[in-house]
Amino acid sequence: MNRKLSATTGDRIETEQSTLYFHIETIEVSRLSALAFFEAGEQSFAGQRFFWQNREKTFTLAGLGHAQTISSDAKEHRFDDVEQQWKKLTQNVVNDENNIQPILFGGFTFDTENEVSGEWTGFPEAFFAVATYQLVVKNDQAYVSIHLITDEENTTEALNALRKERDELIHTAQVKALKKYAKPQIKSSYEPYKEEYLESISKVTSLIRQKEADKVVIARSLALQFEEQVTSPNVLSQVMMEQPDSYLFGLEEQGKLFFGASPERLVKVSDKYAYSSCIAGSIKRGKTAEEDDLLGQSLLNDTKNLSEHQYVVDMILQTFKENCASYQIPNAPQLLKIRDIQHLFTPVEGPLKEGATVLQLVKTLHPTPALGGVPRMKAMQVIREYEPLNRGLYAAPIGWLDAQGNGEFAVAIRSALLAKDQAFLYAGGGIVADSQPSSEYDETLVKFRPMLRALGGQLHE
Numbered sequence: 141m142n143r144k145l146s147a148t149t150g151d152r153i154e155t156e157q158s159t160l161y162f163h164i165e166t167i168e169v170s171r172l173s174a175l176a177f178f179e180a181g182e183q184s185f186a187g188q189r190f191f192w193q194n195r196e197k198t199f200t201l202a203g204l205g206h207a208q209t210i211s212s213d214a215k216e217h218r219f220d221d222v223e224q225q226w227k228k229l230t231q232n233v234v235n236d237e238n239n240i241q242p243i244l245f246g247g248f249t250f251d252t253e254n255e256v257s258g259e260w261t262g263f264p265e266a267f268f269a270v271a272t273y274q275l276v277v278k279n280d281q282a283y284v285s286i287h288l289i290t291d292e293e294n295t296t297e298a299l300n301a302l303r304k305e306r307d308e309l310i311h312t313a314q315v316k317a318l319k320k321y322a323k324p325q326i327k328s329s330y331e332p333y334k335e336e337y338l339e340s341i342s343k344v345t346s347l348i349r350q351k352e353a354d355k356v357v358i359a360r361s362l363a364l365q366f367e368e369q370v371t372s373p374n375v376l377s378q379v380m381m382e383q384p385d386s387y388l389f390g391l392e393e394q395g396k397l398f399f400g401a402s403p404e405r406l407v408k409v410s411d412k413y414a415y416s417s418c419i420a421g422s423i424k425r426g427k428t429a430e431e432d433d434l435l436g437q438s439l440l441n442d443t444k445n446l447s448e449h450q451y452v453v454d455m456i457l458q459t460f461k462e463n464c465a466s467y468q469i470p471n472a473p474q475l476l477k478i479r480d481i482q483h484l485f486t487p488v489e490g491p492l493k494e495g496a497t498v499l500q501l502v503k504t505l506h507p508t509p510a511l512g513g514v515p516r517m518k519a520m521q522v523i524r525e526y527e528p529l530n531r532g533l534y535a536a537p538i539g540w541l542d543a544q545g546n547g548e549f550a551v552a553i554r555s556a557l558l559a560k561d562q563a564f565l566y567a568g569g570g571i572v573a574d575s576q577p578s579s580e581y582d583e584t585l586v587k588f589r590p591m592l593r594a595l596g597g598q599l600h601e
Contacts, residue, residue: 181273208269210246210267213252215252223497243274247398248506326367353522356571357510359527363563375595378596387403397558418456418486464492535566554587
């Protein structure tokens with residue numbers, strides 16, 4: 141099926157110098173694991189893959205290869221830039237095959253103004269990809285789409301080659317058993333900038349007491365060195381087993397894999413109806429059901445955590461007032477319990493106003509007070525001055541959108557960056573007037589636990 145687009149080749153689509161043809165072919169397949177499909181691309185597509193599964197496990201996405209990439213270093217305009225490029229790329233696509241749309245997957249960095257060098261050096265401020273081979277699993281049905289985006293008019297030979305490779309990938313994913321991966325073996329670990337982090341808590345607390353901000357989120361990292369190189373399928377397999385009740389994601393780029401298991405939806409848009417989650421305030425899980433309930437109740441009654449949570453509720457609610465015709469929100473937070481931690485959680489939803497889009501909501505919501513602080517601009521200034529790392533994609537929006545305006549983005553927390561035989565884990569916490577460096581440090585240890593366990597490590601209480 142041929143779909144014609146007016147655009148130029150390359151990452152950025154700026155002129156009308158040539159015509160791109162967007163070819164889409166979708167088939168329904170049976171008994172196909174998304175992880176097995178991801179794994180099937182290990183030899184030919186390592187470094188050009190992505191993976192996503194929503195918390196409800198009703199939508200899973202895996203991509204192999206890059207039919208097209210969209211990137212942007214347009215700083216505060218990067219959300220608009222990506223949206224414009226995607227609209228231009230898909231403006232003439234009419235996909236009526238099983239209602240499966242071409243999907244753009246990727247993420248935005250946390251802060252375009254951060255210039256700290258390190259593991260994220262050179263990463264675009266926004267990076268998204270359309271897969272050559274796209275697997276979508278929803279409602280227990282699996283679909284594999286071929287995407288060929290080219291300026292060549294005669295594509296018979298290219299499409300035939302893609303069909304052959306698609307069939308081989310499907311066969312491999314269906315017939316070969318998933319590998320049983322052993323957990324990575326950690327050779328050593330260290331905490332970059334630990335002393336700077338602890339010192340920053342004291343400095344930021346002092347600023348807040350002087351009324352220069354209400355809340356600032358400060359993050360830190362944990363670095364691991366493995367005995368040997370670790371593969372992306374191994375890591376995703378471990379995360380899927382360890383954290384099944386979270387948003388699971390993986391994005392390969394520049395020879396690295398950014399992955400995680402986030403509890404937090406930033407925003408979802410389905411048929412012009414928007415959903416978001418206010419998540420802030422946390423406490424560990426109990427060792428028994430009774431202890432767990434006591435900890436949860438203490439969280440529901442903790443003034444500091446309730447205050448942090450209300451900042452997020454107020455900000456997200458304001459965004460929904462601006463972008464939705466109406467909205468629904470509960471009167472009080474509830475508990476969101478995942479394996480290692482429980483959070484205060486308040487959902488909000490409503491129908492979009494005309495012209496509002498998922499990326500415009502992402503742009504408005506990022507960073508929420510749970511990831512940046514209050515007030516936003518002042519908190520970001522404080523983070524740039526006192527936080528001793530570059531977050532990269534950590535705590536930033538990661539997710540997908542399709543050609544019809546549907547999409548979903550999570551906040552990329554409980555995440556890590558895998559770079560061959562190294563990994564960098566990230567965690568942070570909200571600093572307020574009465575924050576103590578030791579307790580904030582302990583909170584980050586709890587938040588490191590999901591990724592650390594998946595990577596073969598453990599924390600000793």
